[in-house]
Amino acid sequence: MTLLQETLQAILPQDQEWRDQAKNRLDQLTMPHWALGRLMDLAVDLAGMTRSMNPPVSRKAVVTMAGDHGVVAEGVSKFPSEVTPQMVGNFVNGGAGINALANQVGARVVVVDMGVAADLSAMAKSGKIIDRKIAFGTSNMAKGPAMTREQAVAAIEAGIDVARLLGGEIDLFGTGDMGIGNTTPSAAIVAAITGISVATVTGRGTGLDDAQLDHKVKVIEEALKVNQPDPHDGLDVLAKVGGFEIGGIAGLILGAAAQRKPVLIDGFISTAGALIASTIAPSCRDYLIASHRSVEQGHRIMHQHLQLEPLLDLNLRLGEGTGAALAMNLVEAACRILTEVATFEEAAVATADK
Amino acid sequence: MTLLQETLQAILPQDQEWRDQAKNRLDQLTMPHWALGRLMDLAVDLAGMTRSMNPPVSRKAVVTMAGDHGVVAEGVSKFPSEVTPQMVGNFVNGGAGINALANQVGARVVVVDMGVAADLSAMAKSGKIIDRKIAFGTSNMAKGPAMTREQAVAAIEAGIDVARLLGGEIDLFGTGDMGIGNTTPSAAIVAAITGISVATVTGRGTGLDDAQLDHKVKVIEEALKVNQPDPHDGLDVLAKVGGFEIGGIAGLILGAAAQRKPVLIDGFISTAGALIASTIAPSCRDYLIASHRSVEQGHRIMHQHLQLEPLLDLNLRLGEGTGAALAMNLVEAACRILTEVATFEEAAVATADK
Numbered sequence: 001m002t003l004l005q006e007t008l009q010a011i012l013p014q015d016q017e018w019r020d021q022a023k024n025r026l027d028q029l030t031m032p033h034w035a036l037g038r039l040m041d042l043a044v045d046l047a048g049m050t051r052s053m054n055p056p057v058s059r060k061a062v063v064t065m066a067g068d069h070g071v072v073a074e075g076v077s078k079f080p081s082e083v084t085p086q087m088v089g090n091f092v093n094g095g096a097g098i099n100a101l102a103n104q105v106g107a108r109v110v111v112v113d114m115g116v117a118a119d120l121s122a123m124a125k126s127g128k129i130i131d132r133k134i135a136f137g138t139s140n141m142a143k144g145p146a147m148t149r150e151q152a153v154a155a156i157e158a159g160i161d162v163a164r165l166l167g168g169e170i171d172l173f174g175t176g177d178m179g180i181g182n183t184t185p186s187a188a189i190v191a192a193i194t195g196i197s198v199a200t201v202t203g204r205g206t207g208l209d210d211a212q213l214d215h216k217v218k219v220i221e222e223a224l225k226v227n228q229p230d231p232h233d234g235l236d237v238l239a240k241v242g243g244f245e246i247g248g249i250a251g252l253i254l255g256a257a258a259q260r261k262p263v264l265i266d267g268f269i270s271t272a273g274a275l276i277a278s279t280i281a282p283s284c285r286d287y288l289i290a291s292h293r294s295v296e297q298g299h300r301i302m303h304q305h306l307q308l309e310p311l312l313d314l315n316l317r318l319g320e321g322t323g324a325a326l327a328m329n330l331v332e333a334a335c336r337i338l339t340e341v342a343t344f345e346e347a348a349v350a351t352a353d354k
Numbered sequence: 355m356t357l358l359q360e361t362l363q364a365i366l367p368q369d370q371e372w373r374d375q376a377k378n379r380l381d382q383l384t385m386p387h388w389a390l391g392r393l394m395d396l397a398v399d400l401a402g403m404t405r406s407m408n409p410p411v412s413r414k415a416v417v418t419m420a421g422d423h424g425v426v427a428e429g430v431s432k433f434p435s436e437v438t439p440q441m442v443g444n445f446v447n448g449g450a451g452i453n454a455l456a457n458q459v460g461a462r463v464v465v466v467d468m469g470v471a472a473d474l475s476a477m478a479k480s481g482k483i484i485d486r487k488i489a490f491g492t493s494n495m496a497k498g499p500a501m502t503r504e505q506a507v508a509a510i511e512a513g514i515d516v517a518r519l520l521g522g523e524i525d526l527f528g529t530g531d532m533g534i535g536n537t538t539p540s541a542a543i544v545a546a547i548t549g550i551s552v553a554t555v556t557g558r559g560t561g562l563d564d565a566q567l568d569h570k571v572k573v574i575e576e577a578l579k580v581n582q583p584d585p586h587d588g589l590d591v592l593a594k595v596g597g598f599e600i601g602g603i604a605g606l607i608l609g610a611a612a613q614r615k616p617v618l619i620d621g622f623i624s625t626a627g628a629l630i631a632s633t634i635a636p637s638c639r640d641y642l643i644a645s646h647r648s649v650e651q652g653h654r655i656m657h658q659h660l661q662l663e664p665l666l667d668l669n670l671r672l673g674e675g676t677g678a679a680l681a682m683n684l685v686e687a688a689c690r691i692l693t694e695v696a697t698f699e700e701a702a703v704a705t706a707d708k
Contacts, residue, residue: 030444031451032432032560036676037649037669078386078706086703090384095696097385103694104687206386206706295391313667314684315391322390329683330668333458340457342449349440352432352560 003157010258014048014286022047028343032352038311042289042334049262049287055335056171057262060107060328062321063162063252064091064098064176067115067245068137070146072181074219078206081137081180085118088178091320092128098176098320105328107174109321112162114155115244116179130165132158134244138185141223145240146185152239152247156280159251163259172331173256174291175249176321177269183296186272188220188241190298192229193275194305201298203268206317234279242276249273254280257287262331264289264324265308267316268296275302291327292316357511364612368402368640376401382697386706392665396643396688403616403641409689410525411616414461414682416675417516417606418445418452418530421469421599422491424500426535428573432560435491435534439472442532445674446482452530452674459682461528463675466516468509469598470533484519486512488598492539495577499594500539506593506601510634513605517613526685527610528645529603530675531623537650540626542574542595544652546583547629548659555652557622560671588633596630603627608634611641616685618643618678619662621670622650629656645681646670 001009022044027033034040046055066088068081090096091111102109111129113120117137124131134155138146147155163173183205190201198220204213220241227240238247250273256263257277265274265288278285290303292312303310311327344351355363376398381387388394400409420442422435444450445465456463465483467474471491478485488509492500501509517527537559544555552574558567574595581594592601604627610617611631619628619642632639644657646666657664665681698705 029451030441030449031672035560035670035672036451037671039668039670080704083704086701087384090696090701090703093696093701094694095384095701097383097390097691097695100690100694101687104683104690206389311668314393314665316389316393317391318385318389326684326687329458330680333455333680336454336458337451340449340454341451342444342447347440347444347447347449349444350434350437 003160004153007160007254007258008281011281011283013283014045015051018051019044019048021053022338026338029341030344030347030349036337039330039334039337043338046262046334049260051260054339057331057335059169059171060105061110061166061170062098062102062107062174062176062325063110063112064178064321065112065114065245065248066178067243068117068179069181069185069243070138070140071142071184071219073140074142076184076216076219077181078208079180081117084116084178084180085120088116088120088129092123096320097318097322098325101322101325105325107325107328110166112248114158114248130162138243141185141227141241142219145227146242147239149235149239152235155244155247156251159248160255163252163255167259172262172328173252174264174321174324174328175252175266175270175273176324177245177249177319179243179245182243182245182269184216184220185241185243185246186269187298188223189237189272189275190302191220192224192237192241193231193279194301195231196301201301203296203298234276238276246273246276250276253277254284257284262289263287264291264327266291266321266324267294267319268299269319271299271302274306278306289331292323357514358507361514361608361612362635365635365637367637368399369405372405373398373402375407376692379692383695384698384701384703390691393684393688393691397692400616400688403614405614408693411685411689413524414459414526415464415520415524416452416456416461416528416530416679417464417466418532418675419466419468419599419602420532421597422471422533423535423539423597424492424494425496425538425573427494428496430538430570430573431535432562433534435471438470438532438534439474442470442474442483446477450674451672451676452679455676455679459679461679461682464520466602468512468602484516486602492597495539495581495595496573499581500596501593503589503593506589509598509601510605513602514609517606517609521613526616526682527606528618528675528678528682529606529620529624529627530678531599531603531673533597533599536597536599536623538570538574539595539597539600540623541652542577543591543626543629544656546578546591546595547585547633548655549585550655555655557650557652588630592630600627600630604630607631608638611638616643617641618645618681620645620675620678621648621673622653623673625653625656628660632660643685646677
């Protein structure tokens with residue numbers, strides 16, 4: 001059995017008994033009923049995911065998957081591909097947005113080279129990044145498939161492998177991405193899987209103007225026409241219009257779900273990875289927490305398709321895992337509500353009139 | 355000069371030069387322009403409030419002001435007034451929602467008896483709460499003023515005094531409340547100050563049904579008719595249809611603003627306190643951060659009046675300072691973006707095409 005098959009078999013839905021047990025306690029807390037709203041919904045989910053009334057979430061990592069994209073040759077991004085390895089260096093040196101926000105919540109930042117179009121072997125040898133490079137960037141999806149089906153499987157298995165590697169020391173995962181041009185494959189993925197028009201799901205990425213956005217839409221439409229991805233086959237969608245870091249994110253999600261661990265999904269690119277993962281294994285959705293709603297307009301459509309309601313809405317559009325890091329505080333808060341707040345009986349507080 | 359007058363004179367607007375300096379650095383960070391959205395807006399505000407490029411926010415306190423309400427005699431709440439002192443005991447024992455959420459972010463919980471209708475002197479003597487009790491609950495505002503103007507001034511000065519007492523050891527304040535029935539005076543305050551109808555601003559509090567909500571609206575309309583508060587005189591509004599803990603919150607806000615310290619406003623009751631404070635000293639708004647939008651329907655109207663956009667929207671309706679505690683993480687995150695993220699020049703990362 002392959003690593004992917006083995007992982008898919010291990011993914012079970014949330015446990016209803018643990019959900020019920022959590023709900024029963026939360027119903028009795030010293031507050032008006034369910035007065036902490038969505039944090040209490042989240043606490044029920046965490047109990048159902050982890051099979052615990054004290055869900056472990058203190059050991060946290062944001063896994064930032066990096067890769068480059070052949071489609072950048074079509075002029076879909078304001079930044080050149082050389083920024084991808086430069087930003088990997090910035091992550092390693094602690095100077096990026098994700099470093100600051102992971103520090104705030106006490107999370108590790110784990111950087112994985114899934115397919116950066118530059119030689120990062122020195123950083124990998126010194127242990128600063130994990131090397132799972134599939135290739136030096138994808139092929140240009142406007143001309144043919146972004147990668148082979150074998151590469152798509154390898155990307156997902158690399159993500160699963162990273163989740164396993166970290167599993168012994170991490171309770172709560174966050175996804176992250178770095179890859180110049182990667183809103184383009186992400187928009188292609190959501191259009192392919194949901195059938196919603198490219199113009200509706202495509203946004204300005206790092207800051208395109210109207211004419212550049214129009215061009216990006218045409219490039220994505222061309223990629224879908226040339227490749228004809230099968231919307232019911234996540235591996236086919238990933239291979240034809242995806243990216244190596246998107247495959248790595250999908251694998252990380254599947255690997256976390258197989259370990260019954262919650263995984264916070266960051267922004268537009270990470271949620272494209274979640275779409276791929278949920279197309280392959282629908283039950284993995286039970287382990288997803290949508291961290292935020294980004295400025296990128298297709299993000300809302302992704303969340304609707306996944307039936308997830310994001311926790312934060314702060315006009316973020318950075319990626320890297322920054323939204324996931326921010327939302328880790330809310331996951332911790334939800335656990336503390338379940339474990340630290342007294343019931344009416346425990347605290348001898350009078351209840352509401354019935 | 356009275357403590358109140360002295361405090362009002364010390365409240366200055368945010369400093370534009372420090373705001374500009376922060377904006378200038380944030381413009382150059384290694385990310386697409388302003389890609390961390392509202393956290394970057396918040397970082398500019400924090401620099402303008404604290405006159406610093408490294409705004410101090412690490413020493414945090416949620417100040418939970420407690421008081422009772424004579425209007426509970428009209429049957430406006432599902433819980434009896436005896437729950438107010440019981441919940442104060444719960445705060446002191448660490449078993450309430452605010453304890454769990456303050457623990458998560460590393461904030462102190464400071465409980466102040468502003469006017470609980472029970473003898474809490476034993477807790478005050480042992481140093482577990484601060485005693486600033488104005489009276490054993492307000493008078494019934496449906497029959498006449500909730501308090502005298504002198505008591506209103508005393509409540510606000512007590513809040514200022516608490517801010518001073520804590521000022522040497524606290525950088526970041528959060529407001530909180532406990533008081534059975536206190537959504538009723540809060541709705542009266544927003545109706546009085548904004549002129550919007552009572553039915554529009556009044557919500558279900560701890561869980562009223564339709565008939566109970568209808569009754570609550572009639573009680574508030576009666577209170578406004580009987581008392582005729584002057585919407586331009588915050589002290590008059592507080593005296594006639596307010597509460598002791600709401601006055602304490604207004605004072606805490608004025609005291610924090612006078613110290614140029616940011617103050618996170620919690621939910622519906624805390625924001626009623628902010629309305630009172632901003633009616634007395636409009637510049638204090640420059641130091642307010644709206645932590646969340648609650649389920650209580652008048653909360654949105656309060657934020658519009660104050661021109662504040664809340665950070666979180668999680669269906670909370672608890673009070674106690676719980677939303678303020680949650681949002682403290684976002685304030686810390688905003689500071690870290692300003693201080694820890696490298697600029698393009700520092701990190702030698704290529705910039706976008708112009």
